[in-house]
Amino acid sequence: MDQIKTFILSAFLTFTFFAGCNPDNDDSRDDNEDPELVAGYDQNASDGNANSNAEDPNSSQNDGNTTGSNQGNATVDSGSQENTGPSSGAKENGVACTCDDECAGTEVNPGFCLQGICAQVSSDPECAAGSTESCPAGSRCWSQICYPDCDAVECAGGCDEDGSCVPTEEMRNACDHTCSIACPTPEPTCESDSDCEAGLVCGTSARCIMDVGTVPAGPIPTCDNIPSWECEGNETYCGELLPFEPDLGPGYWDYPLNGERDDDQYRSYARRDMIMLIKHVSAKVDCLASGWAGNGGEIGLGDMSEENGDIPGTRDGRPGHPEGTHVDGHDMDIGYFQVGTPDNKLRSVCPHCTDESGYCADGSWRDNDTYHCLGEAEFLDVWRTALWLGIAHVTPQLRVIGVDGRVGEPVVAAIEELCANGWLNNSACQYPYIAFETENDGAGWYYFHHHHFHISLSGRSGAGFSAIPEFYWIPPMSMIENAVPTDAHEDPRSAWVR
Numbered sequence: 001m002d003q004i005k006t007f008i009l010s011a012f013l014t015f016t017f018f019a020g021c022n023p024d025n026d027d028s029r030d031d032n033e034d035p036e037l038v039a040g041y042d043q044n045a046s047d048g049n050a051n052s053n054a055e056d057p058n059s060s061q062n063d064g065n066t067t068g069s070n071q072g073n074a075t076v077d078s079g080s081q082e083n084t085g086p087s088s089g090a091k092e093n094g095v096a097c098t099c100d101d102e103c104a105g106t107e108v109n110p111g112f113c114l115q116g117i118c119a120q121v122s123s124d125p126e127c128a129a130g131s132t133e134s135c136p137a138g139s140r141c142w143s144q145i146c147y148p149d150c151d152a153v154e155c156a157g158g159c160d161e162d163g164s165c166v167p168t169e170e171m172r173n174a175c176d177h178t179c180s181i182a183c184p185t186p187e188p189t190c191e192s193d194s195d196c197e198a199g200l201v202c203g204t205s206a207r208c209i210m211d212v213g214t215v216p217a218g219p220i221p222t223c224d225n226i227p228s229w230e231c232e233g234n235e236t237y238c239g240e241l242l243p244f245e246p247d248l249g250p251g252y253w254d255y256p257l258n259g260e261r262d263d264d265q266y267r268s269y270a271r272r273d274m275i276m277l278i279k280h281v282s283a284k285v286d287c288l289a290s291g292w293a294g295n296g297g298e299i300g301l302g303d304m305s306e307e308n309g310d311i312p313g314t315r316d317g318r319p320g321h322p323e324g325t326h327v328d329g330h331d332m333d334i335g336y337f338q339v340g341t342p343d344n345k346l347r348s349v350c351p352h353c354t355d356e357s358g359y360c361a362d363g364s365w366r367d368n369d370t371y372h373c374l375g376e377a378e379f380l381d382v383w384r385t386a387l388w389l390g391i392a393h394v395t396p397q398l399r400v401i402g403v404d405g406r407v408g409e410p411v412v413a414a415i416e417e418l419c420a421n422g423w424l425n426n427s428a429c430q431y432p433y434i435a436f437e438t439e440n441d442g443a444g445w446y447y448f449h450h451h452h453f454h455i456s457l458s459g460r461s462g463a464g465f466s467a468i469p470e471f472y473w474i475p476p477m478s479m480i481e482n483a484v485p486t487d488a489h490e491d492p493r494s495a496w497v498r
């Protein structure tokens with residue numbers, strides 16, 4: 001698929017195309033302050049993984065992979081379009097437009113304004129890329145959109161590599177979301193805290209982010225009974241894959257998930273030095289933060305690697321992570337510390353669905369899940385999470401910890417405060433290796449981290465044991481080029497995350 005089409009598509013993935021949903025995040029937040037709703041959410045979320053298994057994750061993977069164009073949430077149903085005026089306009093395909101009702105269409109192929117040019121909706125939500133059957137003559141289908149052919153229309157935009165008429169970047173930037181469903185709702189920007197609603201502050205990326213509040217008060221407990229993180233030995237010894245045992249220890253809980261059973265935790269193998277680190281950090285947070293607010297439970301451990309170093313799920317023929325990640329015990333998925341939930345199992349800490357609740361409370365996972373935070377991380381225990389991530393910087397083998405774009409800024413802000421107040425004192429105070437994407441730049445962190453963070457260690461030799469780069473950059477999820485699919489629905493993680 002052409003780059004511009006991919007770009008347009010990612011905007012739809014984020015902001016929902018033709019689902020007739022309310023993308024207003026403020027409403028979602030309000031709804032979730034309802035305690036009853038929160039309770040319902042907890043219940044759903046605790047067994048979210050079990051449910052996703054029951055739903056047959058394989059089917060969702062196949063849908064994503066085989067068609068390469070089924071965008072799940074972009075369910076096109078001419079009957080469900082609430083704020084478009086299909087077929088009401090006079091402008092032909094390819095003509096410049098601002099609002100949906102300017103564009104001509106039919107019952108079968110309603111017209112709409114595609115970020116600056118008139119186009120029509122495909123009659124087949126699962127049309128094959130470049131196919132013509134579901135589109136009017138002179139246009140071809142990609143991801144439910146009938147793009148006009150440049151040689152068939154008078155194109156007010158530009159022509160892409162496929163010969164399709166597409167909006168120019170200028171048009172896309174100028175689109176009007178108030179009357180065009182294909183135009184994403186812009187995020188409000190801010191210059192100072194006074195531009196933000198109560199409870200929010202202006203973050204470094206000019207977005208209003210959650211106010212982390214005041215750093216927990218001391219005194220800081222003395223914690224001298226903490227297992228060591230330091231593996232003494234060579235790569236063969238420290239890199240040896242071991243089952244994570246015991247399942248429950250000070251400050252952590254390796255509970256069965258993603259198809260594991262108590263007697264078959266086949267997705268829970270990690271390097272010896274990784275296991276030592278996780279036990280050290282979890283025990284230390286358990287001790288240091290014992291007096292803090294939050295649910296205070298053990299941190300939940302998720303996918304690691306399989307016994308032979310394979311990506312979890314490979315045993316069942318369904319590797320659950322992008323190629324090059326979660327191999328040989330270098331990576332681990334871990335739940336966030338939470339507030340307002342019964343425990344710290346892996347679950348979303350923020351609204352991530354486009355239904356009214358923000359949490360797919362109506363069960364519409366395939367249609368409405370955007371796989372990343374759409375609003376503030378209201379269930380995040382920001383202080384415990386920041387403390388855990390900060391302490392993990394004790395090892396020079398730390399490569400990166402990836403979090404959601406809405407989690408990154410508050411957590412980094414909290415780490416700064418913890419450093420300033422004596423709770424933390426290591427390289428995290430100078431160079432926090434926290435990767436996150438506030439927009440999808442393709443590094444692999446944008447999707448699937450609303451639900452857990454991903455910690456990655458390098459091997460012993462690669463660590464250098466002293467090197468801290470002068471300028472931190474966000475490393476991609478995997479070092480293998482193009483390992484992370486550009487389409488979230490094609491990403492193997494989409495089968496597991498709820």
Ligand SMILES: [Zn+2]
Pocket residue numbers: 321325326331332333453454455
């Ligand atoms: Zn991961």
